[in-house]
Amino acid sequence: MNRLRSVPQRAWSDVAVLSALSVLGVLGFETSFGDYNFLLAGVGGLIVGTGVALLGYALRLGALVSVLAAIVAYFLLGTPFTMPDQGVLLVLPSLTSVAGLAIGAVFGWADIVTLGTPVEAPYYMPVLPYFAVWLIALVGTMLAVRWLPRRPRTVWRSSVLLAGPVALYLAGILMGTDEAYYAAVRGIAFGVIALVWLGWRRSQLEKASSAGANRLLRRKLVGTGTLILGTILIGSLAGSVLAPVQAERFVLREEIQPPFDPLQFPSPLAGFRQYTKTLAETPLFTIEGLETGQLVRLASMEAYDGKLWNVAGVDGAESASAGFRLVGRTIPDAPLITSVRSSTVTITGSGYADVWLPGVGYPSTVDFDDRASSAQAENLRYNAGTGTAVLTSGVKSGYRYTTSAAVQQSYRDEDLVEVPVAAVTLPAAENIPDVVVAKALEYTGGAVTPVDQLRAIQKALKTQGFLSHGLASDGIPSRAGHGADRIDELFTRSQMVGDQEQYAAAMALMARSLNLPARVVMGFAPEVPDGATSVEVTGSDVTAWVEVAFEGVGWVPFFPTPDQTDVPQDQTPKPKSVPQPQVRQPPRSDNQSDDLLTAIEIDDTKKDDKDKGFVLPGWAWLLGGTVGIPLLLILGPVLVIGALKARRRRRRRGRGSGDTRVAGAWDEVTDGYAELGFEVPRHTTRLLVAADVEAQLDRQVGPGAADIRLAPLAELVDRAVFNGQPIGDDLVEQSWADALESLHLAETRVGRLRRIISRFRLRTRRDWSRVDLSKSRRR
Structure with missing residues (x-):
């Protein structure tokens, strides 16, 4: 029969204190995860790490073998605590869960400070508290049962056991958010437990006589009570004087810039004519639950460089659209939005293929319904300031997801007369043509308030311009693009001719020239028949509009595109001789003919399959x-x-x-x-x-x-x-x-x-x- 080695009696109290302090430390991750699933992972790591360390000591395993056994237990037992949905029968490890346990331990530290809160994706994020507590419990317990009992008990040696819990406590602070999780309660409890344990473990009562032991015990009880009372008083009173509560805490996620750069993808507005020409009759996606008059939002663009309106890149860190964060099912609330209702829609992709995720309003949750799309949910990044979502792996045919969103409240012009524009910081609009500035001053005339100025610009564009997508059926040429040369051409021809791309871009530039915070939004405006539960969106439903931020109100939409499509026949559009903009204009990039060739795809699937030879099936x-x-x-x-x-x-x-x-x-x-x-x-x-x-x-x-x-x-x-x-x-x-x-x-x-x-x-x-x-x- 195998004889187990008994754990030293004094080590049990050391392990108990180590476990209690580790739990207090891991609770600091609550502000990052938003729920208590992380706590289950942390407790699981505590059980696995402590259990293997104690079992290895009892079985007389060496330190190296105990560590190897702990690594095996980490992978075999971690699935039900961290990723039960990825495991086999919820508890057994699978290839996905084993990979997640390895990836989360290495990359989870960087992900948690670059992702939006609450952190719900990627799927391996609960591995972070599991791994941290597992490592601290394993090392601390091995020190408590193997190293500490063999040496004289000193404060320094006992303090070594506190290094792990202290590091975990600090990690919960630095990797959290501005709002701490019961900071005072956790801090005082952590300090009291640590100090009392250090004081009680220094001496041994059993070495003294009976009378001396009783006298020493009374002194230690009085000293412990005094220590606890002093800790509470110092922590609550003196702490508030020496370290007053600050408006903002120092957290790493506020100092580390997210690695995602939206400029790696083309501007959504640059492909506007593709929808109206090549995809006009192509079903893009089906949307269920859309209400009459409701718009489908694709992307908001705040940066202009003389060539394109685009989402701001990571260089525009002060702008709202630089804040694309990796999110899970729950999405952060949007600032400046005044919502009185929510809308829930389900979107099923068909012919749409891009990275910008269609939706309505400002989403609060996004649930991918099918297995194919839910596997890509960890690639979803969202900008709460602009309501723009990016699926970096691309939206593909067959993807289906349900989104619940807050819808911006509508306001009448009378409600906005006394309302100033919001003090939001947007990227500077560069290379604005001189004619745009001149036309903005001309159209606004004697308008004083921001809403009056915007309505004057909108009215002038709608009444003086004409709508044309540049198709053969339109009867009048209309060049694509919204660079400085195209916007200049819009105002210098005898008639303004363009579509939503040009008019929205022009109005936003006019508003920016008047120091009004404006941006361009691209999306779809499908017609919803009465009583219809779903509607099919095609390329012809594409549209663009302008949004301006008002203080305490939110982003108010403006629609400057005219409805008129018949340009007077007695007026032949000819370019006027007017001064060119101050900057050299970029070359035209829309040299494609209106008569586009139909692409023919050759199906060579069988040939490819033959070339590939034997392929091991997925189940294998x-x-x-x-x-x-x-x-x-x-x-x-x-x-x-x-x-x-x-x-x-x-x-x-x-x-x-x-x-x-x-x-x-x-x-x-x-x-x-x-x-x-x-x-x-x-x-x-x-x-x-x-x-x-x-x-x-x-x-x-x-x-x-x-x-x-x-x-x-x-x-x-x-x-x-x-x-x-x-x-x-x-x-x-x-x-x-x-x-x-x-x-x-x-x-x-x-x-x-x-x-x-x-x-x-x-x-x-x-x-x-x-x-x-x-x-x-x-x-």
Whole structure:
């Protein structure tokens, strides 16, 4: 029967304090995750780390083997605590969950400070608290049961155990948000527990006499009460004076710039004519739950460089649209929005293929309904300031998702007369043509208030301009684009001709020239028949409009595109001779003919399939990963340790003189017994070691140990080492044969469990050189 080693009694209180402080530390992640799923992961890491450390000590495993066993347990037991949906039957590890446990431990630290809160994606984010607490619990418990009991108890040595919980507590602060989670309660509790534990663990009452112990106990109780009271008073009163509450806390997510740059994707407005020409009759997506007159929002653009309106990149850090964050199902609230109702729609993609995710209003939740699209949900990034969502992997045909959104409240012009524009910081609009500034002043005339100025610009564009998408059926040319040259052309021709792309871009530039915070929004405006529950959106439904921010109201929409499509025939549009803009205009990029060729796709699927040859099916990969990875984690340490043992045996058996190789046989057999869990003393004679081990065999194995004797081998080795005569190969082989036979008999008699555990142990002299010393101390 295997004899378990008991955990030192004083270590239990150390482990309890370590666990309590770790839980207080991991609670700081609540502001990042928003719910308590992270706490389950943290408690799971605490159970796995602490349990493996205690079990390894009880089974007499070395520190290295205990760490390897803890790594195996980390992967085998982590799935139900972190990613039950990704596991097999919720509890067994799968290829996806094992990969998540590895990726989350490495990349979760960077993701949590760059993602929007609450952090719900990627799927491996709960691994972060699981890994952190697992590591702290494993190291702290191993120190508490292996290192601390063997040394005199001092404040410095005891404080080493607090390093992990303190680091976890600070990580919860730095990786959280501006709003702390019960900071005062957690801080005082953490300090009281740590200080009281340090004070009580310094001395031992059992060393004093009965009267002295009682007197010392009373003093410690009074001192502890005084310490707790002083900690609370200092923490609550003096702390508020020395460190007053600040409006903003220092958190890493506010200092680290998100790595996502929306400028890596083309501007949505640059592809406006593609919808009206090539995709006009193509079904893009079907939307369920859309109300009459409601717009489908695609993207908001705040930056203009003389060529394009675009979402602001990471260089425009002060603007709202620089804040694209990776989000999960729950999306942060949008600022400046005044909403009186919410809208829930379900969108199913068909012909739409882009990265900008269509939606309505300002989403609060996004749920991907089908398996194909939900697998890509971790690529969803959202800008709360602009209401723009980006699926970096691209929206593909068949994707289906449901979004609930807040809809901006509508206001009449009378309600906005006394309302100033909002003080929002937007990227500067560059290279605005001079004619745009002149026309803005001309159209606004005597208008004073911002809403009057905007309505005057909108009215002038709608009444003086004409609508044309540049199609052959429109009867009048209309060039695509909204660069400075195209906007200049819009105002310098005898008639203004364009579509939503040009008019929205022009009005936003006019508003910017008047110092009004305006942006261009692109989306779709489908007609919803009465009583219809769903509507099919095509490319002809594309549109664009302007939004301006008003203080306490939100972003108010303006629609400057005219309805007139018939340009008077007696007026032939000819360019006027007017001054050019101050900047050199970019070359025209719309040289494509209106008569576009139809692309013909050749189906060569069969040919490709033949070229690929045999392809391993997906279920085989899944089965191999589910079974193979856990087997590799279990068998890998055994193979590594086995290789080290084989190398150790070869070196002892084949190197050195004859007496050295005979002594190596004795070292090999004693190492083997130590790995089987026997206490092999050092710093004594071989005969005494043999007697001690044989006595342990008799006690633990019983009658089955009668034929296992080490004394003859000890005598043989002593004669070979101390007689001063050359040792031949025959004696070397005999000593090694006796040693290996004795070790083999011991392995077969001690039982299967101890034999299996010995495969994970690699004993060195440092591991068991203090056995006799510890016995003498106990005596």
